[in-house]
Amino acid sequence: MKRDMTCVACPLGCQITVEIENDEVVSVTGNTCKRGDAYARTEVTNPVRSIHSTVKVNGGYYPIVPCKTSGPIPKGAIFDVMKEINKVTVDAPVKIGDVFIENVCGTGVDIVATNNDEGKK
Numbered sequence: 630m631k632r633d634m635t636c637v638a639c640p641l642g643c644q645i646t647v648e649i650e651n652d653e654v655v656s657v658t659g660n661t662c663k664r665g666d667a668y669a670r671t672e673v674t675n676p677v678r679s680i681h682s683t684v685k686v687n688g689g690y691y692p693i694v695p696c697k698t699s700g701p702i703p704k705g706a707i708f709d710v711m712k713e714i715n716k717v718t719v720d721a722p723v724k725i726g727d728v729f730i731e732n733v734c735g736t737g738v739d740i741v742a743t744n745n746d747e748g749k750k
């Protein structure tokens with residue numbers, strides 16, 4: 630079986646073809662670098678993604694603050710993780726790196742702030 634994909638590891642977007650036999654990757658072609666090879670192998674065995682989103686802020690200068698996963702999570706967990714993020718409201722002040730959710734959905738990954746909000750003056 631062959632699977633075609635676009636590498637998203639950098640903006641070049643190489644078209645990669647992965648050949649799979651008996652659940653084993655037998656070849657990766659079309660990638661320009663090793664990152665593409667690693668991306669393609671992960672994509673066919675355990676696809677992962679990082680998420681960027683926002684949470685609500687009480688008393689913030691802005692009503693929401695951006696956040697992200699501290700690392701990639703399994704693609705299949707995205708919907709559940711987004712549900713958990715949508716439940717969160719934090720209090721200002723917020724600092725970059727503040728952990729909003731630890732070990733979200735048992736993924737071993739945290740949801741962390743990616744901006745500051747010192748709150749209303």
Ligand code: SF4
Pocket residue numbers: 636637638639640641642643659660661662663664665666
């Ligand atoms: S294979 Fe390498 S050069 Fe091509 S898109 Fe992926 S990371 Fe970029």
